[in-house]
Amino acid sequence: MEKMDAEELFQAQAHLYNYTYSFIGSMCLKSAVHLGIPDIIFKNGQPITIPELVLALQIHPTKSGYVYRLMRLLVHAGFFATTKVVKDDKEEEVGYDLTPSSRLLLKDNVPTLSPFVRAMFHPALVHSSEFLPEWFHRNEITPFDTAFGMGYWDYLSQNQEFNGLFNEAMIGDSGMINLVIKDCKYVFEGLNSLVDVGGGKGGVGRIVTESLPNLHWTVLDLPHVIENLPDSTNLKFVGGDMFQSIPSADAILLKLVLHAYSDEDCVKVLKKCKEAISNKGKEGKVIIIDIVVGEKNENHVLTEAKLFFDMLMMVLVNGREREEKEWEKLFLDAGFSHYKITPIFGMRSLIEVYP
Numbered sequence: 001m002e003k004m005d006a007e008e009l010f011q012a013q014a015h016l017y018n019y020t021y022s023f024i025g026s027m028c029l030k031s032a033v034h035l036g037i038p039d040i041i042f043k044n045g046q047p048i049t050i051p052e053l054v055l056a057l058q059i060h061p062t063k064s065g066y067v068y069r070l071m072r073l074l075v076h077a078g079f080f081a082t083t084k085v086v087k088d089d090k091e092e093e094v095g096y097d098l099t100p101s102s103r104l105l106l107k108d109n110v111p112t113l114s115p116f117v118r119a120m121f122h123p124a125l126v127h128s129s130e131f132l133p134e135w136f137h138r139n140e141i142t143p144f145d146t147a148f149g150m151g152y153w154d155y156l157s158q159n160q161e162f163n164g165l166f167n168e169a170m171i172g173d174s175g176m177i178n179l180v181i182k183d184c185k186y187v188f189e190g191l192n193s194l195v196d197v198g199g200g201k202g203g204v205g206r207i208v209t210e211s212l213p214n215l216h217w218t219v220l221d222l223p224h225v226i227e228n229l230p231d232s233t234n235l236k237f238v239g240g241d242m243f244q245s246i247p248s249a250d251a252i253l254l255k256l257v258l259h260a261y262s263d264e265d266c267v268k269v270l271k272k273c274k275e276a277i278s279n280k281g282k283e284g285k286v287i288i289i290d291i292v293v294g295e296k297n298e299n300h301v302l303t304e305a306k307l308f309f310d311m312l313m314m315v316l317v318n319g320r321e322r323e324e325k326e327w328e329k330l331f332l333d334a335g336f337s338h339y340k341i342t343p344i345f346g347m348r349s350l351i352e353v354y355p
């Protein structure tokens with residue numbers, strides 16, 4: 001220790017404190033979303049000054065002086081940007097503008113990640129992650145089980161408010177596909193039917209069938225998720241359990257489903273998928289949209305996001321984020337012969353798996 005440079009140790013201290021306090025950064029982001037700051041800036045039509053923001057926020061008068069400090073941190077974190085604005089009195093002031101990250105938080109934007117961020121700050125998720133250290137000494141499958149005495153999917157089925165929030169979050173997340181639908185349309189072309197296993201409220205189905213109206217899309221999800229959802233000409237909803245049975249089709253889609261399960265459960269589901277596409281022979285396929293850790297050219301931000309997701313899967317559902325080798329083993333164990341990975345969705349990849 002003595003031999004180490006003091007400067008190096010002070011850097012190490014800052015590194016430690018930054019990670020220790022990253023929950024404060026998270027709560028600042030939560031505040032921005034709950035206060036509606038991105039939408040206020042957008043409606044303002046130009047960068048907003050602090051007095052204008054304070055007025056629009058309609059917060060308690062004693063809190064006006066604190067807004068600048070919240071914005072300063074969020075600018076530092078890249079959620080907002082500052083620029084100079086000239087007001088009527090010709091004085092230059094600092095104006096706060098959106099960045100690409102906060103544009104994704106606009107409520108009426110397509111895509112919007114506002115519901116996703118809100119759902120991830122739900123007290124049930126924050127609370128269960130606090131049990132991570134204790135869980136290492138205990139027998140439960142996940143820290144979520146340690147915290148609530150039941151599994152994550154059971155909790156969702158018993159908690160209407162959180163279930164609604166979670167499903168909205170997934171629709172928002174699926175909306176990101178809109179950005180590259182033209183680049184991945186080829187994956188769905190030539191298919192007459194597809195079953196979207198664990199497809200939630202049909203977020204991906206609505207986007208894809210809009211540009212491929214002849215594709216018959218069926219969402220299979222748990223009964224409490226799809227209840228009261230109306231079918232349309234080429235989009236229908238079926239309540240069921242993917243471990244029991246999957247309707248047959250030309251292709252199966254699994255978006256952000258397998259990462260929530262153990263290897264053993266993934267192989268079970270993949271075997272059911274293989275059965276479901278067997279009528280199509282060698283031309284059937286399973287389309288997976290999920291995280292592949294350690295892809296070529298993956299930058300630091302993507303790796304960190306993937307590793308955070310991996311920990312989230314550990315806390316909530318006994319799932320994991322997998323490297324290519326681990327995905328390959330699942331496919332081979334389930335009896336598939338080959339696969340192709342295309343990293344087209346940022347932190348998620350498109351994986352086509354063939355019998």
Ligand SMILES: C[S@@+](CC[C@H](N)C(=O)[O-])C[C@H]1O[C@@H](n2cnc3c(N)ncnc32)[C@H](O)[C@@H]1O
Nearest residue numbers: 170174198199200221222225240241242255256
């Ligand atoms: C992370 S969400 C992904 C939703 C959707 N694929 C998307 O990306 O927007 C996982 C989905 O799997 C569903 N699910 C969980 N267990 C299931 C089961 N045994 N059978 C069918 N669906 C299940 C959940 O209800 C949930 O909608």
